[in-house]
Amino acid sequence: MRIRFDRGTLVLEADAGGEDPAQIPGAAWDDEVRAWRVPAEAHRELAVRLADSAVRISDAVVPRRIDGGWQLPALRWYQEAALASWHAAGSRGVVALPTGSGKTLVALAAIARLGVAALVLVPTRVLLDQWARALAACWPYPIGRLGDGDHRVAPITVATYASATMWAPRIGDQFGLVVIDEAHHVGAWCPAEVLEMLVAPARLGLTATPPPELGVLGRRVGPVVYALGIDDLAGDALAPYVLHTVPIELTRDERLRYRELRGRFSAVYSELIRALGGATWYEFVRAASRTVEGRRALEAWRAYRALLGYPAGKRAALRELLARHAGQRTLVFTADNATAYTIARELLVMPVTHEIGKLERAAVLERFRTGEISALVSSQVLDEGLDVPDADVAIIVGGSASARRQVQRIGRVLRPRDGKRAVIYELAVGETTEVEYVRRRRAGLADAQLVAGGFA
Amino acid sequence: MIAALQPAASRPPTAPITSLRLFGPEDEPWIDELLDLVEQSLGEPWRVLLERIEDAALRRSPTQVAAILGALRRVTGGRDERARVARKLRGKVLGHPALDRDARDARIACAAAELGLEPADVEGLLWADLARERPVVLPRGRPAARTLVGFANVDRIQRCMRRASSIELRVWSESTALVRTGARCGLIVVVSRAGSHDGDGPTLLQVTGPLALFHATTVYGRALGALVPLLADHARFTLDIHGDFPGGPRTLRVEPPVLLPPVPLPRSKSPSLIERLARDLERAGCGVEREPPPIACGAHVLYPDAAVVHRGVRMLVEVIGFSTHAYLAEKRARYAAVGQPVVLCVDSTRAAPSSASDGGAKGKNEVTSAVLRFCRRIDAAALMTMIEGLPGQDCS
Structure with missing residues (x-):
């Protein structure tokens, strides 16, 4: 049987007397090329099956080996343990370590030890730069980059999820290992199809927050093979921290407006949810968009969320906290970009959002590293993965109920340094939906055993 | 076990067929009203225009308004120059938090003096490249409502395509460009002649991607969308978009009359x-x-x-x-x-x-x-x- 890679799949052609490709599990007929196909990720399984059946194969799919020359720092105990667990699981699976604990180094060591061409998938352009820099620092050959205007393929290539989706049909046979950074996004932001289109038998997922049910991540990458939480490493590989919840009160006018908007929304929401028989939020939005009342309710929802995003109380608290920690590197997190821009405009601090281009962002982060600027404000870009060394203070002005997002945000300031004690403030408006958000975030964190209490 | 003996695209669709609602000549009056607001807002930030639109009660859903505004942004363009100026200003002005009014004003004034600008100009230009903050401009004058309708329709169909796992396209005229574009995008294009074989029948293009042979997938949506601009050259066609849309699996149908602008295809840098x-x-x-x-x-x-x-x-x-x-x-x-x-x-x-x-x-x-x-x-x-x-x- 002849096996060739084409557009993210393997094309199977029968030789005289060989196994009929029609009998291969999962094979599908392609009328265009007049042949049978299986997804590229089935390569290893297919090769094993054919070898077991003593079928002679002509396999044109052979991922490249890569040269040595790695210069890696020594791994810490938990990084070695994570790598050993991953190897023991057949070089497939997810390593879950807290933000700032050095997941990247685990992946670099995995690539070096396997010695095969590797593709690293990352969610954002910021992370693309960061990974390319990290790889270039310890491997002497050119690093490929796919995304943010680059399309250079090399034996070790970093690609954004979006670019990988476009490129996987062309280069899916070139890599023996795929590393998925922020692997909890597999199945959503990172389409599962990208992994289907890659031959790579070795797969390493990295995340600080593995989903409770792995689902598609488990099927395409493997199970969680090693996991540690913040508390396992706090005071060791991570800085100790204290988390303060700062209660905020609305002004009288704000409170009245909040109640009015919330009331307008709740009336329609309860009615529609009852009528729809327990619909999801998405279904509610869809149904509400069809009526004038529904649209008004959605407008009210948006308006009260904007109000809670940055009311006068948060404004004052933020100024006070920034003054208290003047000179310390501080990250300010908001619920949305509009609030991030409002804060940036008011306090003349740099926003880091998806609208800020690559060069400007790199320059800003460099200025932050050197201490030339001491505060950055962001809604989402700073949430995940971004390597911001030595940030000491995080001020969470707004966010969602997501515990996962909270862990990612907290992790931004836990990079260890001698004598460092990170401080995290969470601003929450009392007697509003934000109280429930805080409760759910805490519950989620406690469930995940990622935070050891100590809320002040 | 064999997953599928035929490409998914050639399997008879069992999902219900509904016509995709697109913009047409009947939308032009309210789009003209919207363009009046755009002209009133020239030079002001986009967020001001958006507030005016919200207050104007155009009796159209936010989605429809957003689609036309998206087409308007596409027609106007011009972000790069503003981005250069804004980036330079941000580098000079943004830094440590300015925690009181005096500190803030002093920093703005310092940057303004250095660049020979008024402080108010600095405030305006600081964010001039951001989507909501950039000024409203019409560099080529007021566009025709019909032009915006065309661009919004292309965008609407392409958005639906992004949720599609396969499409079926019947065309009664030249199909070469469609077939070649599909192939260039890495799609599987199975071409056949429907109906009589004397040249009167349509050419049927069943278009999907290799992974769609195994299961429904939206991963080819963007590639499928590349075919949409080419439909402007066809007076007669039927486009069936198969996919899992809100409300369940459906087939969305697009048929003329539909306003589509002649969109030039991206030119390859090197000869084929x-x-x-x-x-x-x-x-x-x-x-x-x-x-x-x-x-x-x-x-x-x-x-x-x-x-x-x-x-x-x-x-x-x-x-x-x-x-x-x-x-x-x-x-x-x-x-x-x-x-x-x-x-x-x-x-x-x-x-x-x-x-x-x-x-x-x-x-x-x-x-x-x-x-x-x-x-x-x-x-x-x-x-x-x-x-x-x-x-x-x-x-x-």
Whole structure:
């Protein structure tokens, strides 16, 4: 049987007397090329099956080996343990370590030890730069980059999820290992199809927050093979921290407006949810968009969320906290970009959002590293993965109920340094939906055993 | 167990069919009202325009308004220049938090003095490249409502395509561009002639991607969307978009009349393989007809890339990307069946290994065909030699 890679799949052609490709599990007929196909990720399984059946194969799919020359720092105990667990699981699976604990180094060591061409998938352009820099620092050959205007393929290539989706049909046979950074996004932001289109038998997922049910991540990458939480490493590989919840009160006018908007929304929401028989939020939005009342309710929802995003109380608290920690590197997190821009405009601090281009962002982060600027404000870009060394203070002005997002945000300031004690403030408006958000975030964190209490 | 014996795209759709609602001439009056607001807001930030639109009560859903505004942004463009200025200003002005009014004003004033601007200008330009903050401009004057309708329709159809796992497209006129674009985007395009075979029936294009053979997937949505602008050239077509849309699996149908703008296709930076071959052949004295008309062959259609006239012999040329033996054999049989001599130029890096049958062969009606393997560039001299050497071709 002849096996060739084409557009993210393997094309199977029968030789005289060989196994009929029609009998291969999962094979599908392609009328265009007049042949049978299986997804590229089935390569290893297919090769094993054919070898077991003593079928002679002509396999044109052979991922490249890569040269040595790695210069890696020594791994810490938990990084070695994570790598050993991953190897023991057949070089497939997810390593879950807290933000700032050095997941990247685990992946670099995995690539070096396997010695095969590797593709690293990352969610954002910021992370693309960061990974390319990290790889270039310890491997002497050119690093490929796919995304943010680059399309250079090399034996070790970093690609954004979006670019990988476009490129996987062309280069899916070139890599023996795929590393998925922020692997909890597999199945959503990172389409599962990208992994289907890659031959790579070795797969390493990295995340600080593995989903409770792995689902598609488990099927395409493997199970969680090693996991540690913040508390396992706090005071060791991570800085100790204290988390303060700062209660905020609305002004009288704000409170009245909040109640009015919330009331307008709740009336329609309860009615529609009852009528729809327990619909999801998405279904509610869809149904509400069809009526004038529904649209008004959605407008009210948006308006009260904007109000809670940055009311006068948060404004004052933020100024006070920034003054208290003047000179310390501080990250300010908001619920949305509009609030991030409002804060940036008011306090003349740099926003880091998806609208800020690559060069400007790199320059800003460099200025932050050197201490030339001491505060950055962001809604989402700073949430995940971004390597911001030595940030000491995080001020969470707004966010969602997501515990996962909270862990990612907290992790931004836990990079260890001698004598460092990170401080995290969470601003929450009392007697509003934000109280429930805080409760759910805490519950989620406690469930995940990622935070050891100590809320002040 | 066999997952699927036929491509998903060729399976009879069981999902209900609904017509996709697009913008039409009836929308032009409210779009004109919206454009009035745009003109009133010239020079002001986009967020001011958005607030005006919200207050104006255009009696249209936010989605519809957003679609037209998206088309407007596409028509106006011009972000780059503003981004350069804003970036420079942000580098000078933004830094440590300015925690009181005086500190803030002093910093703005300092930057303004350095750049020879007024403080108010600095405030305005600081964010001039952000979507909601950039000023409203109409560099080419007020666009026609109909132009925005066209762009919004392209966007609407492409958005639906992004949720599609396959499409079926029936066209009653030239289908070559559609087939070639689909192939260039890495899609599987199965072409057949529907209805009568005398030329009146439509050409049916079943378009999907390789993974869609195994399960429904939206991963080819963007590639499928590349076909949409080409529909502007077709007076008559039926586009069925199969996918899992809100409310469950459905087929969305698009049929004329539909306003679509003639969107120029992105030009390739380097000449295509066939274009380079054509130039080489012309330099060598051959006549070359680029993209000759498709040839109907029973229920199938053949799309030669060129017709080459060398020493009085006319030979079709088709470039083949990925191929199997069965595919090549079938292709040659079809050309033979319609009585057209052909050289199939096969990419050796993506083709099945060469076989004894690659050379010249006579098919039905004594028509010849051959396979010319190439790597990166098709050798024009080799092609001419092959034409001369094919059995039945008298090139003397």
